[in-house]
Amino acid sequence: MNISEARTRIVATADELYNARGIQAVGMDELRAAAGVSLKKLYQEFPSKGSIVMAVLERRHRSWAEGLEATVRQAATPRERLLAIFDYLAQWFCEDSFRGCGFINSFAELGAVSPEVAEYAREHKASFQDYVVRLANEAGAPSYLAPQLSILAEGAQTTAAIAGTTEAARQARSAAEVLIDTALGGRSSRAA
Amino acid sequence: MNISEARTRIVATADELYNARGIQAVGMDELRAAAGVSLKKLYQEFPSKGSIVMAVLERRHRSWAEGLEATVRQAATPRERLLAIFDYLAQWFCEDSFRGCGFINSFAELGAVSPEVAEYAREHKASFQDYVVRLANEAGAPSYLAPQLSILAEGAQTTAAIAGTTEAARQARSAAEVLIDTALGGRSSRAA
DNA sequence: ACCGAGCGAGAACGAACGTTCTCCCCTCTC
DNA sequence: GAGAGGGGAGAACGTTCGTTCTCGCTCGGT
Numbered sequence: 485m486n487i488s489e490a491r492t493r494i495v496a497t498a499d500e501l502y503n504a505r506g507i508q509a510v511g512m513d514e515l516r517a518a519a520g521v522s523l524k525k526l527y528q529e530f531p532s533k534g535s536i537v538m539a540v541l542e543r544r545h546r547s548w549a550e551g552l553e554a555t556v557r558q559a560a561t562p563r564e565r566l567l568a569i570f571d572y573l574a575q576w577f578c579e580d581s582f583r584g585c586g587f588i589n590s591f592a593e594l595g596a597v598s599p600e601v602a603e604y605a606r607e608h609k610a611s612f613q614d615y616v617v618r619l620a621n622e623a624g625a626p627s628y629l630a631p632q633l634s635i636l637a638e639g640a641q642t643t644a645a646i647a648g649t650t651e652a653a654r655q656a657r658s659a660a661e662v663l664i665d666t667a668l669g670g671r672s673s674r675a676a
Numbered sequence: 677m678n679i680s681e682a683r684t685r686i687v688a689t690a691d692e693l694y695n696a697r698g699i700q701a702v703g704m705d706e707l708r709a710a711a712g713v714s715l716k717k718l719y720q721e722f723p724s725k726g727s728i729v730m731a732v733l734e735r736r737h738r739s740w741a742e743g744l745e746a747t748v749r750q751a752a753t754p755r756e757r758l759l760a761i762f763d764y765l766a767q768w769f770c771e772d773s774f775r776g777c778g779f780i781n782s783f784a785e786l787g788a789v790s791p792e793v794a795e796y797a798r799e800h801k802a803s804f805q806d807y808v809v810r811l812a813n814e815a816g817a818p819s820y821l822a823p824q825l826s827i828l829a830e831g832a833q834t835t836a837a838i839a840g841t842t843e844a845a846r847q848a849r850s851a852a853e854v855l856i857d858t859a860l861g862g863r864s865s866r867a868a
Numbered sequence: 869a870c871c872g873a874g875c876g877a878g879a880a881c882g883a884a885c886g887t888t889c890t891c892c893c894c895t896c897t898c
Numbered sequence: 899g900a901g902a903g904g905g906g907a908g909a910a911c912g913t914t915c916g917t918t919c920t921c922g923c924t925c926g927g928t
Binding site: 513521522523524525528 | 904
Binding site for chain 2: 874875876877878
């Protein structure tokens, strides 16, 4: 077995388990069993559980960024690209495994106790916000639009996670339409 | 010492500690020390840690509902009452102890493992959404407005928590103004 | 003054967890 | 074929945690 293949499987399995049940609720032995590796190999690939958590966060960040980018790329106009954020959310919420944003969850679980996790969650959110800023700029929108849309996206994620329904994506999208059209149409009017 | 006074102090202390460091990171012994009660009294008042967690959630719910209601009541018009939601958030985010919505956090930490916690978080969010629906109705807004504002409020909370800044309240408020004015002004136009 | 009930302090217990160690088998090399 | 090295299974270790138990003290009633 390739050493890097074991790593990949460990991180992928950890991602699933941590997402489904929470990081602290999944022990190393359960992860070992689910990933089909020995404990020795686990600790050969990762020095500690904390480093697995960080690897999972990196994987989640990559997966999110790539998935979002792929959905956005399909949109034709700058306005549609901004709205594509919410289409991506809608599709994500439909997955059986959806249990809320993994960064919000890990921040809530470990942010107060692990500076690394807190910092990575912050970076992930900042990178998303930067991305929205870029999309908003390409649409020629005033600078206050991007944070508004980011907040809508965050809210849709937690609402969908806790309520267990998918409608928040649609509701957030319709709100985003209003915000975008107002920002693009009525130049000069209102600022944050 | 009044028996109910001990209860109150235990729950208040647990609220602080759980909020600051996470539920799972705070042991019964630390709670006992911080609340200044004996372990015996602790288990005399509550059968288990889980029941303390539920009592904390109930306290948080009451505190949230009362604080929100108090802020909303100060607003003069239905439109301002809707916006008061975000003034309440702004004020909350400024508190040193703010570390995100306690229900989102406890849901992320224990929701997958404790059906009671998950259910209570759901109920809390549903009750907030109902409240927004009521305020929106009093403003004569179409039914799609309330979920939009609820999502904004959720998003502001997680954004403020992770970024560690307070500006999300202001940004969400300005977005809410747009959504409210659009919903109240352009009757018939767009629905969710 | 004495007895019993209640309380605080903290030891004790059992379980779970992260991490390391041991033992055994397989395999590859000479 | 013998020996060594690596890897898997899982026992072991030390810690932490939730919960219970023990012990000694205090205090109120008669």
